[in-house]
Amino acid sequence: MPVPLYPLLLAPIYKEKVWGGRGLKELGRVLPGGSETMIGESWELADLSVTNPSGGGGEAARSVIRNGPLSKRTFGDVVREFGPVVTGTMKLSPDGSFPLLLKYLDARENLSVQVHPSEAYAAEHPDVHLKSEAWYVVAAEPGAKIYRGLVAGVDPERFQVAAQNGSVEALLRSEPVEPGQCIYLPSGTVHALGGGVLVAEVQTASDTTFRIFDWGRTGRELHIHEALACIDFTVTAPETVDFKEVAAGDGDWAMRPLVSCEHFQMHEWTALGTVPHTFVSGELSVLMVASGSGIITWGEAERRTLMVETGDTVVLPAGLASAEVHAKLDLTLLEIAPPRTN
CATH class of the missing domain: 2.60.120.10 (Jelly Rolls)
Structure with a gap:
C-alpha cells in the first residue's frame, strides 16, 4: 500500500x-x-x-x-x-x-x-x-x-x-x-x-x-x-471573530485567524487574485471549501492536480511536502490544523 x-x-x-x-x-x-x-x-x-x-x-x-x-x-x-x-x-x-x-x-x-x-x-x-x-x-x-x-x-x-x-x-x-x-x-x-x-x-x-x-x-x-x-x-x-476585521495578507491571499485553542487552530484563507497559495506541510491541515472553487497541485517529479468546489473537505497529510491552491472562482478556505505547541 x-x-x-x-x-x-x-x-x-x-x-x-x-x-x-x-x-x-x-x-x-x-x-x-x-x-x-x-x-x-x-x-x-x-x-x-x-x-x-x-x-x-x-x-x-x-x-x-x-x-x-x-x-x-x-x-x-x-x-x-x-x-x-x-x-x-x-x-x-x-x-x-x-x-x-x-x-x-x-x-x-x-x-x-x-x-x-x-x-x-x-x-x-x-x-x-x-x-x-x-x-x-x-x-x-x-x-x-x-x-x-x-x-x-x-x-x-x-x-x-x-x-x-x-x-x-x-x-x-x-x-x-x-x-x-x-x-x-x-x-x-x-x-x-x-x-x-x-x-x-x-x-x-x-x-x-x-x-x-x-x-x-x-x-x-x-x-x-x-x-x-x-x-x-x-x-x-x-x-466573536467578526468578518469585518482586517486580515493579514501575503499578496493575493488574505488570512484571518479564527480560533486557537488547546484542541485545534482554525484560519480563513480568501483568494484576492490569481497567485496560488502554498501550504507547506510537516503538519496535517484540513481544508474545508467554504465557497468558490480551485485546483490543488502537488508532486515534485510529476505535478498532479485535484479540483475542489464549494463544500469539499480535503486532508493534506503531514508528509506531503507542499501543496499549492490555485483559485478559480471566489475561493474561501477554512484551514484546520493541530494546536500550537508553544
Whole structure:
C-alpha cells in the first residue's frame, strides 16, 4: 500500500435532523431522499467507533476517502496504518482515533438549547467526552441569530427553574450573525444555533450533547440534571471573530485567524487574485471549501492536480511536502490544523 502523500478528498456522511432542511444543496450537494427528508448535518471528517443514539444515531461514523490509491478506505484506517505521516503532531484520541469531527450544519429551525460535557464532568463520567466547538457562518438569512451564554445574574437555581418551566429563552444571550463570523464555544457554554443559519463546525470528536430546551418540540429527551453539572455560569460575554476585521495578507491571499485553542487552530484563507497559495506541510491541515472553487497541485517529479468546489473537505497529510491552491472562482478556505505547541 502506498504512503498517502496526496490530498485526501473525503465523502460526506448525512444525518437527518428534526431541525434540518435542504439548505446543504447550496453547497452543490445532491442530498439523499426527497423534499420531505430533512438533512441537518453533513459530517465531513469523522472517525468515531460509536456515536450517541440521539446525536449520530448510535452506529460508527467513519469518513471514506473518495480519490486516489486510498479511495474507498476510511480516513481512520489510513491514520492508524500510517500514523504521523498523515497526522504529524496531532495528538490522537486515547482509542487511536482522529480527535476532531468536522461538519456542516443546516438549521431550518432552531437547534435545541444545549451544553456539552465540561472537563470536570467528563473526568468523572468515562462514558462521556469533552466537547468544544467552533461555528463558521457560511450563510445566514436576514435576521438570523444564535444563542450563546447566559445573561448576567443567572445562577444554577434560577436556570433550573427556567429549564423545568420552559422559560429558558429569557435567560440566554442572543446575537445576530452574518456570513464570515466565527463563534467559539468551549465546553460548558450554553448555546443553540438559530434557524436560517448554515455553519461549518469544527469540534473535538464527541457527539455527547445535554439537551435543555427544545422549543416546544416533543419526543426528544432532555438532560437538565446533567446540563446543570456542566454549565459554566461565569461566562456571560464570549467573544466573536467578526468578518469585518482586517486580515493579514501575503499578496493575493488574505488570512484571518479564527480560533486557537488547546484542541485545534482554525484560519480563513480568501483568494484576492490569481497567485496560488502554498501550504507547506510537516503538519496535517484540513481544508474545508467554504465557497468558490480551485485546483490543488502537488508532486515534485510529476505535478498532479485535484479540483475542489464549494463544500469539499480535503486532508493534506503531514508528509506531503507542499501543496499549492490555485483559485478559480471566489475561493474561501477554512484551514484546520493541530494546536500550537508553544
